[in-house]
Amino acid sequence: MAWLAPSDPFDVDQMAQPVVGIASRLVQHDSGWHQHGRGQLLFAFAGSIRIMLAGATSVLPPIRVAWIPPGTPHRVTIRSEVEYRSIYLDEAYLSAHLSGLAIVTMSSLLSEVFERISLLPFDTDWSQGAARNLLAVCLDELATARQEPMLLPVPSDPRLARLDIEELPPELETLSHQIGVTTRTISRIFRRETGMNYQAWRQSWRLLRAVDLLASGLSVTAVASDLGFASDSAFIAFFRQMTGETPKRYIHKAG
Structure with missing residues (x-):
């Protein structure tokens, strides 16, 4: 074998x-x-x-x-x-x-x-x-087979070098203060290099991380907390909007 x-x-x-x-x-x-x-x-x-x-x-x-x-x-x-x-x-x-x-x-x-x-x-x-x-x-x-939108483009602009994609991306205003670049410039960079605005990119990042954590065995509550959602229900609503499934149903299909 x-x-x-x-x-x-x-x-x-x-x-x-x-x-x-x-x-x-x-x-x-x-x-x-x-x-x-x-x-x-x-x-x-x-x-x-x-x-x-x-x-x-x-x-x-x-x-x-x-x-x-x-x-x-x-x-x-x-x-x-x-x-x-x-x-x-x-x-x-x-x-x-x-x-x-x-x-x-x-x-x-x-x-x-x-x-x-x-x-x-x-x-x-x-x-x-x-x-x-x-x-x-x-x-x-x-x-x-149906192609899935699970590839997240990562911007290469040097002004975003301090953006750590291993960690939860900050809100737009926070990122602007962290790297000293205006929110308008950040938005323009993301649209040019990823095809989406920063908020949409951040939500796509959270979806990928949620799938990773759920597939690794973490609970819905733990994942919601890790990704900065105010409650389990807010995370479930986000996940359903992004995938058409609840987190449990999505992962159950994978099992």
């Missing part, structure tokens, strides 16, 4: 097979910045994964799949314990629906197929038999 212990050496670009699936369990992991010559499909079977890219960040709960195109610098961090699955694909298997980086919905069928592919041996022959059929179903499901 393609199950890896954290200490096992692994370099997918040195492997002969055009498709490579792996399964592993990691605790408080930081991959550092790296890239692969192959495309990567990444799925958190249990727990949540944070993905950082040049100019963007995202959180991957168990109901989402990340597609990372070949040659894309990225960094993966895990704050607790996560079981993850990953499938690496040669360019020969890429098509129009696997072009740019994307976060897509994980259907029940895709989850099952993903699991089976991830656990197949490294020397699997993908050109025939059950392996070829599994891969075909996986790619077909990805072709119709």
Whole structure:
């Protein structure tokens, strides 16, 4: 089986097979910045994964799949314990629906197929038999999977260098005082570099962090407090507005 212990050496670009699936369990992991010559499909079977890219960040709960195109610098961090699955694909298997980086919905069928592919041996022959059929179903499901707005663009303007995206972003007025830049200038920078105003960007940040914390097992009350909401009900209303689901229902779907 393609199950890896954290200490096992692994370099997918040195492997002969055009498709490579792996399964592993990691605790408080930081991959550092790296890239692969192959495309990567990444799925958190249990727990949540944070993905950082040049100019963007995202959180991957168990109901989402990340597609990372070949040659894309990225960094993966895990704050607790996560079981993850990953499938690496040669360019020969890429098509129009696997072009740019994307976060897509994980259907029940895709989850099952993903699991089976991830656990197949490294020397699997993908050109025939059950392996070829599994891969075909996986790619077909990805072709119709719904893309999710879970990629948060991060501004690069040097005037915002003191904005720590690891922490809850402050209110606009507070940020203005902290960095010595007018609120109008901050708004203009965010619209130019992220496509949204600062308030919308801050709300998107809170949604990503909420998903991360909920998937890590924190209660609604704890998450609401961590993200600065006045009450559980205020947080639930925010979450429903952003996702169409209550926090518990959202995470229940991921379980």
